[in-house]
Amino acid sequence: MKKALLLFATVLAGFAAEAQNKLLFEEKTAEAYQLKYNAGTSGDSQVQLNTIINLLKDNKATPKHGRPPRTPEFTLRFEQQASIADAGDVLKLKVQVGKPQLSGSTDYRGFDLGDALLPDKYKAKVKLLNEKNEVVKVYEQTITLKLNGMALLEEQVPDTAANQNFKLQVEEEQVVYTSEDVRQLQEQLALVRAYFAAEADVLQALQEAAHILPDDIDRLPLQERNLVALEQQYDQLEKQNFTEKLNLNQQDPQRLKYKLNQLGQVLDERRKAIEYTFATLDQQFYNRGVSLINGGNASAAQVYFDKSVAANPNFAPAHVQLARIDLRNGYIREATNRTRDVLTRMRVDPQTEQLALSLAHDIYRVHISEGDKLTFRGEYDNALDAYAEARDLCRTIGGLRCNMQALNDGEGRAANGVYRSLVENGKRLLSRNELQEAERVAREALSFQKEYADVLQTTAEADDLLGQVKFQYYVRFIDEGKRFLAQQNYRSALSQFEEALELEQNYRFKPVQELRQLSQKAAKPVLLAMLGEGYEQAMQNRLPNARQTAADATAMQERYALVQDAEVQGKYKLLRERIFTQECMNTQAAYDGHYQKAQALERERRYIAADQAYVAAIKAAEGNVACGIATFTATDRRTAIAAAAAYQRKLEEANRLIGKNKYSEGIALYEEAKALYLAQQVNKYGLDHISLYNFAKNHQRQPFTATVVGYYTNQGEEQVAVQLLTQLLEKGYRKGKTKKVQQQLGQQLAQKDVQQGEVQDEKVLAAKYSQHNHSLKHLKKAYEKTHKQLTKG
Incomplete structure (x- = not known):
């Protein structure tokens, strides 16, 4: 029902529009233009048309059917419709050009060039005539021709007279060719030529694609490169877009579209085959x-x-x-x-x-x-x-x-052969007295025996060979020691005997009985010389060296059974006594040095450092109690300067707290130092106490000075606080930071003045305290306000 109503409304709207636009005039005419070469006619349009005709001639353009003329020519036809409609108070004038058509020499290698041969411009003069054929108005129009038709004229004129039989007359029609028409035809001809070149390229590519062999694994990279080249060529042909530019769906004389699709399929198949070959x-x-x-x-x-x-x-x-x-x-x-x-x-x-x-x-x-x-x-x-x-x-x-049994047996035979060869070689070297090489080979045999312990664990030839080599070294060391002993070169003799003793301890062979006696005989002179050297070291105050010498001498006495030897014991006792004596002398010197330093520090009034020096002196003496160093002098002086040192420590700690921004704790400790100074009469030590006011006045930390102002305020010393505050503000301290303390000072000063019965005006009294200093305005205001409140009450 709704659809029926909508259709009915549409029909009514159509009738209404027709009733509103009454058709007064309508005329249709068929236009035709013979376009051919004319050398005698001037004008730019004919020049461009002659160029077009020559292009068609050079490229052998022909009619679609029939024999080609000697000189190409073609005809342009279209229908022209003129109408006048009455729209009430206006007349609607319209001249419509129908779809133009071209015939004649428009075929080039199977492609219709009609679209490219269409003139660019169409000119005409349109006259509006009344019933007496009098010209009412003239319109000179130029339009661009289009294949789907176009309007030559669309105008509206006022309808001032009734029942006039107006009509339109089109005169002086002319088609105009421009250089743009020539360029368009040239592009179309080039596009057709490119089409045929592309068709040849496609055929060539199809032939080359047939020679791409995915199974040619020896030259597969070459086959792949050839395929890539063809794929790139195919992409370039696709990008030329002949299907759209030449409308190949309508006209494709060489079946390029089909052949191009066929090439794409062939290349895709070759690509899949080559990729499979590469993958496998x-x-x-x-x-x-x-x-x-x-x-x-x-x-x-x-x-x-x-x-x-x-x-x-x-x-x-x-x-x-x-x-x-x-x-x-x-x-x-x-x-x-x-x-x-x-x-x-x-x-x-x-x-x-x-x-x-x-x-x-x-x-x-x-x-x-x-x-x-x-x-x-x-x-x-x-x-x-x-x-x-x-x-x-x-x-x-x-x-x-x-077969592990065969493997183990074979490996055992080979390992045994290597081992026997090493041992035999070592024995030959030993027989030639080449001890170093014999030892190297013996150790190599032992290492090899350890590596192949499973098959060589019961053999002892290498161990015996090494023992024989070491015994020869042992005898050689004893003989060399005897020779040095005969030359009274006791140290060298002892070195040789010690080497022999070490071998005797590490290896199992029959020892030489006289070795102990020989080593003792060589060791005693060396030991006595060592003790004498230690005594000299102690005399020269080289106590660490002397102590080490004494320790080494003790070890030598035990090693070579010389502990009971009287001569050795006598020299050892002298060394120990000299070490003790020198230690006591050093302790006394250390005590004296610290004490003298403390005395000097006392004279400089540096009592903390002096006290520390006295402590160092006492500790030096107590470090060696056996020496009996008297420490009462240092102890008495510590007691004598204790008050001065305590006073300076409090000042030092106060400064440390102030340095850490702990101003209140620093002030409290500074005041404790003052109390100590007065109670202990520290002035007798030559020390002067600086008051907190003077200390804070010149202090580099202004926040500390401000804290002292607050301290004096809380202590009820308002006059001192105001004076210190004024100096602080004169140095550039921000007055905003002192607002609270100013208000407190103003309140406290007002309270005291009222209690003391001051009769002057509060403004005069406030000005006295603020001294007309604008920076103390908070003090002044607080004083006036508090004074008024107290006196009023």
Whole structure:
């Protein structure tokens, strides 16, 4: 129902519009223009048209049907409709140009050039005539021709007369060609030529795409580069957008759109195939290698297996094949390492794992066989290396079945051969008295025995060899010591005997009985010389050296059984006594030094430092009580200056508190110092006490001075507080920070004056305290207000 009502309303609106716009005049005419080459006619439009005709001629443009003329020409046709409608108080004038059409030589290589040959401009003169054919108004119009039609004239004029038979007359029509028309035709011709060039490129690209072989794995990068070049060429052809520019959906003489789509599909297929080959390149190379090795060409197969692992370093099947080839070529170590990597580092499928285990077992047997051969030839070290490789395979590769008994037996034979060779070599060196080399070889044999303890644990040849070498050193040290002893070179003799004693202690061989006696005989002169040197050190006040010498002498006495020797004991006692005497002298000197320093500090009135110096003197004496140093002098002086030191400590602590912004605590301690000064008569020590007022007046910390102002205020010393406050404000201290203390001072001064019966006016009294200083305005106001309140009450 709603739809029916809407349709009815639309129809009524149409009738109403028709009734409002009464059609007074309507005329339709068919226009046609023959456009051809004319060299004798002047005018820019004909010049441009001649250029267009020449372009068509040069490019062999023809009619769509029939033989081409010698000189191309074409016809422009369109319908022109003129109308006048009465819209009440105005007349609506309209001249409409219908859709223009071109015929003639408009075909170029299968493409219609009609759109490009349409003139740019259309000129005409439109006259409005009355019923007497008199010209009412003239309109000279120029429009741009369009394929879908356009309005030449749309005007409104007042309708001042009734029932006049107006009409429109179009005269002097003219189509106009411009340089823009020439450019447009040139672009269209170039576009058609580009179309045919693109079609040739597409055909060439299709041929080249057929030669791109995704299975050519040896030259796959080249195939991929060729494909990329074709893909880029395809993208460029797509960007030219011939489908839209030449409307290939309507006219496509060479089927470029189809061929371009076909090229895209071919390139997409080649791209997918090449990407798959790249993704499976390791498998591709591997398959080629397997094919070659099955054909008996192992060297060529190795090349492809190498390429496979280069493409994928973790492709286990190729590694197994390469390890097998290495084993065949005698590269056992390379085969071993590669097989171990496959089984311990890579993820493998069950089939590859079985192949690798089989290969590992073959490698293991090769190592065992090599070790047996080398042992038989007496190349024991190389044999051990072969057995070690086999053992390492068994240890690192799970699932490998090894004949451990054969391995242990072979390794034991080779190890025993190395050990015997070392011992025999050491014995030969010992027989030639080459002790250093013999010792080195013996220790090497012991180290080797420890490394292969499982098979060499019961042998003692190396240990015996080292003992024989050390015994020769032992005898040599004793002989050298005797020679130095005969020369009375006791220190060198003792050094040799000590080396022999150390060997005797560390090794199990029969000792020389006279060694103890010889070492004691050499040690006594050395010990006596040492004690004499220690005495000189004590005399020179080199007490740390003397004490160390005494300790070393004690150890020597015990080591060489000289504790009961009378001569040694006598010298040792002299050394100890001299050390004690020197220690007491040093203690007395230290006491005296501290005491004298304290005396000097007293004269400078630095009583805290003097007290500390007296304490240091007392501690120095108490550090060595056995010396009996008298300390009463320092103790008496400490007592004598105790009051002065206490006074200075309080001042010092007060300054420390003030430095930490603890002003109230500092003031309290400063006042305690004052009380102590007066009570203990500290002035007798030559010290002068500075009053808190003077101390605060010149203090560099203005907040401290302000705190002192508050302190004097709270103490009821208002006059002093005001005086200190005035000086503080004159130095630039912000008066806003003193507001509260000013008010307190004003209140307290007013209270005192009222209590004392001051009869002067409060303003005069307030001015007396503030001294007309604007910075003390808060004091003045507080005084006046408090005074009024108290007197009024």
